[in-house]
Amino acid sequence: MPFARVDGIRLVYDVYGQGVPVLWIHGFPLGRWLWDPQVRALADGVRSITVDLRGFGGSSAPEGPYTMEQFAADLRGLMDALGIERAVLAGLSMGGYIAFAFYAAYPERVRGLILADTRHQADTPEARANRYALIDRIRQEGPRAAVEAFLPRLLGATTQRERPDLVEALRRKMMANPAVGLIGALQAMAERPDRTALLPTIRVPTRILVGEEDVVTPPEVAQEMAAGIPGARLVQIPRAGHLANLEAPDAFNEAVRAFLSEVGGA
Numbered sequence: 723m724p725f726a727r728v729d730g731i732r733l734v735y736d737v738y739g740q741g742v743p744v745l746w747i748h749g750f751p752l753g754r755w756l757w758d759p760q761v762r763a764l765a766d767g768v769r770s771i772t773v774d775l776r777g778f779g780g781s782s783a784p785e786g787p788y789t790m791e792q793f794a795a796d797l798r799g800l801m802d803a804l805g806i807e808r809a810v811l812a813g814l815s816m817g818g819y820i821a822f823a824f825y826a827a828y829p830e831r832v833r834g835l836i837l838a839d840t841r842h843q844a845d846t847p848e849a850r851a852n853r854y855a856l857i858d859r860i861r862q863e864g865p866r867a868a869v870e871a872f873l874p875r876l877l878g879a880t881t882q883r884e885r886p887d888l889v890e891a892l893r894r895k896m897m898a899n900p901a902v903g904l905i906g907a908l909q910a911m912a913e914r915p916d917r918t919a920l921l922p923t924i925r926v927p928t929r930i931l932v933g934e935e936d937v938v939t940p941p942e943v944a945q946e947m948a949a950g951i952p953g954a955r956l957v958q959i960p961r962a963g964h965l966a967n968l969e970a971p972d973a974f975n976e977a978v979r980a981f982l983s984e985v986g987g988a
């Protein structure tokens with residue numbers, strides 16, 4: 723497993739394919755495996771970098787709290803370690819929150835943005851309180867509490883009905899994240915800033931993707947985000963929920979390919 727030392731921690735990553743560099747940023751409580759349906763299918767034309775964020779999978783899990791800015795700094799450190807000056811950032815959900823933090827801090831390192839099943843707003847007071855309640859449960863019950871809280875909402879109704887295999891595979895993979903990392907990331911999400919004011923300042927090509935059945939970051943939010951970013955276009959993925967890239971990889975990959983050919987990559 724290749725890894726980079728960044729800011730005193732170990733980040734496990736993979737690089738696959740040839741072409742325009744795309745740094746794929748996973749959501750919560752997931753890992754770099756999230757992007758398996760993308761990296762191979764897009765290998766002809768895309769140099770994919772996937773990484774376990776701090777606190778997840780095989781990467782170091784120092785004590786939190788984490789912040790979106792810290793996650794973004796880790797990714798910039800990884801790009802430095804790999805000699806990548808500019809990349810397209812593709813973030814799903816929490817990965818999108820991190821992509822916003824990255825763009826806010828290092829816009830010159832960003833060639834384009836793919837924002838999948840994510841949102842620009844901060845947590846509502848109720849959502850924030852739910853995160854801290856879940857942190858308490860994870861402290862008592864371990865990572866299983868996070869899996870139980872998130873799994874039922876991540877997959878769309880079609881996948882839940884037709885793909886029990888995917889539901890079970892996801893449960894197993896989600897269990898592999900340590901409690902300390904889950905807690906650190908929940909704190910980071912609870913305290914993340916609102917990015918509404920950032921949207922009109924985004925100057926790189928942007929594509930927004932959302933599963934039509936996403937109940938976590940629904941299509942209405944994606945429409946608002948697309949309207950706020952100059953030139954951004956929205957693609958809705960049928961028969962998919964919050965993990966649109968896993969649930970409907972063909973449609974997702976086609977949208978990514980079309981975007982990258984416009985950016986001048988694939």
Ligand code: MLT
Nearest residue numbers: 749750814815816817938
């Ligand atoms: C994610 O998929 O990363 C999370 O559902 C995001 C969130 O809880 O806000």
